[in-house]
Amino acid sequence: MKLSLLFSLVAFAVSALGSKPTPPALTLLFSATVNKGSALIIESSSTGLKAVQAITDGSFSGPKMKGTVTTGIATSVKGPNGLKVEATFVLQTSDGANILITERAAIPYVEAIFETGAEAYDWLNNVTAWATPRSLSNIDYLDYWQC
Amino acid sequence: MKLSLLFSLVAFAVSALGSKPTPPALTLLFSATVNKGSALIIESSSTGLKAVQAITDGSFSGPKMKGTVTTGIATSVKGPNGLKVEATFVLQTSDGANILITERAAIPYVEAIFETGAEAYDWLNNVTAWATPRSLSNIDYLDYWQC
Amino acid sequence: MKLSLLFSLVAFAVSALGSKPTPPALTLLFSATVNKGSALIIESSSTGLKAVQAITDGSFSGPKMKGTVTTGIATSVKGPNGLKVEATFVLQTSDGANILITERAAIPYVEAIFETGAEAYDWLNNVTAWATPRSLSNIDYLDYWQC
Amino acid sequence: MKLSLLFSLVAFAVSALGSKPTPPALTLLFSATVNKGSALIIESSSTGLKAVQAITDGSFSGPKMKGTVTTGIATSVKGPNGLKVEATFVLQTSDGANILITERAAIPYVEAIFETGAEAYDWLNNVTAWATPRSLSNIDYLDYWQC
Numbered sequence: 001m002k003l004s005l006l007f008s009l010v011a012f013a014v015s016a017l018g019s020k021p022t023p024p025a026l027t028l029l030f031s032a033t034v035n036k037g038s039a040l041i042i043e044s045s046s047t048g049l050k051a052v053q054a055i056t057d058g059s060f061s062g063p064k065m066k067g068t069v070t071t072g073i074a075t076s077v078k079g080p081n082g083l084k085v086e087a088t089f090v091l092q093t094s095d096g097a098n099i100l101i102t103e104r105a106a107i108p109y110v111e112a113i114f115e116t117g118a119e120a121y122d123w124l125n126n127v128t129a130w131a132t133p134r135s136l137s138n139i140d141y142l143d144y145w146q147c
Numbered sequence: 148m149k150l151s152l153l154f155s156l157v158a159f160a161v162s163a164l165g166s167k168p169t170p171p172a173l174t175l176l177f178s179a180t181v182n183k184g185s186a187l188i189i190e191s192s193s194t195g196l197k198a199v200q201a202i203t204d205g206s207f208s209g210p211k212m213k214g215t216v217t218t219g220i221a222t223s224v225k226g227p228n229g230l231k232v233e234a235t236f237v238l239q240t241s242d243g244a245n246i247l248i249t250e251r252a253a254i255p256y257v258e259a260i261f262e263t264g265a266e267a268y269d270w271l272n273n274v275t276a277w278a279t280p281r282s283l284s285n286i287d288y289l290d291y292w293q294c
Numbered sequence: 295m296k297l298s299l300l301f302s303l304v305a306f307a308v309s310a311l312g313s314k315p316t317p318p319a320l321t322l323l324f325s326a327t328v329n330k331g332s333a334l335i336i337e338s339s340s341t342g343l344k345a346v347q348a349i350t351d352g353s354f355s356g357p358k359m360k361g362t363v364t365t366g367i368a369t370s371v372k373g374p375n376g377l378k379v380e381a382t383f384v385l386q387t388s389d390g391a392n393i394l395i396t397e398r399a400a401i402p403y404v405e406a407i408f409e410t411g412a413e414a415y416d417w418l419n420n421v422t423a424w425a426t427p428r429s430l431s432n433i434d435y436l437d438y439w440q441c
Numbered sequence: 442m443k444l445s446l447l448f449s450l451v452a453f454a455v456s457a458l459g460s461k462p463t464p465p466a467l468t469l470l471f472s473a474t475v476n477k478g479s480a481l482i483i484e485s486s487s488t489g490l491k492a493v494q495a496i497t498d499g500s501f502s503g504p505k506m507k508g509t510v511t512t513g514i515a516t517s518v519k520g521p522n523g524l525k526v527e528a529t530f531v532l533q534t535s536d537g538a539n540i541l542i543t544e545r546a547a548i549p550y551v552e553a554i555f556e557t558g559a560e561a562y563d564w565l566n567n568v569t570a571w572a573t574p575r576s577l578s579n580i581d582y583l584d585y586w587q588c
């Protein structure tokens with residue numbers, strides 16, 4: 001009964017099984033500049049590197065939303081299996097909404113999800129985004145694509 | 148010095164800033180059937196639902212890899228901001244490699260990253276994937292696209 | 295305003311600053327036997343080891359609660375900074391409640407928090423627990439202390 | 442073989458099963474003042490509140506270590522099951538080491554683990570700590586106990 005509640009939430013068509021998969025269309029969500037503080041090295045050895053960086057500020061702008069980047073943090077781990085990064089920061093839109101963005105990256109690729117209680121941006125709660133930085137440094141430039 | 152180590156890892160071209168963003172091309176990684184146990188309801192109220200499901204078994208098959216789905220778990224949270232799911236499970240390839248897949252979903256969309264020490268699949272460590280289930284139930288059918 | 299809502303939730307006395315700290319008293323919450331499946335090695339090299347184990351079943355018993363251990367997973371990472379483990383599993387009490395337990399461990403020490411919507415165990419939502427396994431193998435024996 | 446590597450790492454005595462559990466002794470690790478920025482409200486409704494705060498600075502001092510608190514973030518979720526907080530920040534010791542501290546809290550109780558590559562503080566990698574804030578506000582005062 002309660003599970004029907006769970007599943008009824010999910011409204012999408014069940015495609016015919018066995019059909020040939022077709023790739024999703026991507027649309028630009030926004031482009032962002034994300035400024036970070038200097039890296040605090042937690043661990044650095046011949047076998048790996050772990051570092052933390054504050055996300056201090058920045059800006060973003062796109063077809064449906066624009067505003068500033070604020071408070072956040074990025075944790076990067078370079079281990080035997082590549083460079084993985086986790087980042088959490090807040091987007092403040094020009095019309096006053098706070099949107100939490102949480103990212104996981106297998107560099108050079110970044111996956112993002114969003115969370116907000118602002119009604120005007122409720123659609124973001126059911127969106128995933130994908131980005132790849134145009135450079136990797138204390139300033140990141142990224143285009144976020146809605147998948 | 149150690150940071151140069153960090154950054155030299157990341158080999159990708161710095162695009163000219165100001166250029167018009169172009170969407171990434173997606174290629175099919177594999178299609179999967181993921182079987183789950185019945186949902187254990189942790190919390191169910193008028194305001195939300197939290198449930199845990201074992202990921203028991205399944206299979207996957209695609210252009211570059213195939214095998215079985217094994218041990219895992221999925222945790223879903225239906226709150227005021229949509230239905231979010233986190234899942235962790237292990238893919239066992241037909242040639243004997245274990246690949247950890249960790250997923251975050253803003254239903255109906257799923258983001259995945261991979262981790263493995265198997266040399267033949269090392270390329271997966273630097274890949275992100277995107278999927279959307281063809282149905283949501285105790286058996287999930289998903290096409291994973293490499294972004 | 296909204297924050298007062300946040301803070302009014304938290305009912306505890308503000309101690310006089312500068313007073314000498316006194317250690318908390320610990321009380322036994324329960325003892326548990328946790329059975330795990332064989333380790334799936336994700337990565338094993340001279341520099342680290344990452345493994346995943348299903349948590350299959352078990353039991354727990356203590357002054358205020360008893361029942362069985364069910365569905366879960368444990369992920370262990372042995373890196374340059376020790377052996378860290380994260381585990382998630384469900385406790386099913388003898389009176390029918392599901393309790394989610396999530397653990398982080400810096401071996402040999404384990405920290406746990408709980409989450410449940412069952413009224414009879416609502417007190418667990420505001421409790422932290424600490425354990426240290428009496429052995430480390432596919433069967434773990436742990437005493438969970440409420441701090 | 443590889444697992445023996447995993448288990449040999451873990452050096453502790455196997456207590457006689459069936460013996461009466463005795464509570465662990467706690468020793469003071471350090472006392473800390475943690476300053477936070479104002480709360481960014483991500484979601485606030487009748488059913489819950491989610492907020493993010495930057496951890497900006499602070500200090501800590503104890504028997505074996507002292508220094509400053511630097512870059513970090515705290516995310517709090519007040520849901521139907523109490524108030525849960527996750528925090529990540531960096532301790533910089535007076536002798537130049539960076540120590541990552543990650544915390545999970547079921548308010549008013551806080552659990553912490555540590556990670557550092559600094560040889561002088563390697564012992565912290567195998568330690569868990571427990572704290573309870575003397576007050577909850579933009580300035581937190583906590584005594585961290587080593588369990």
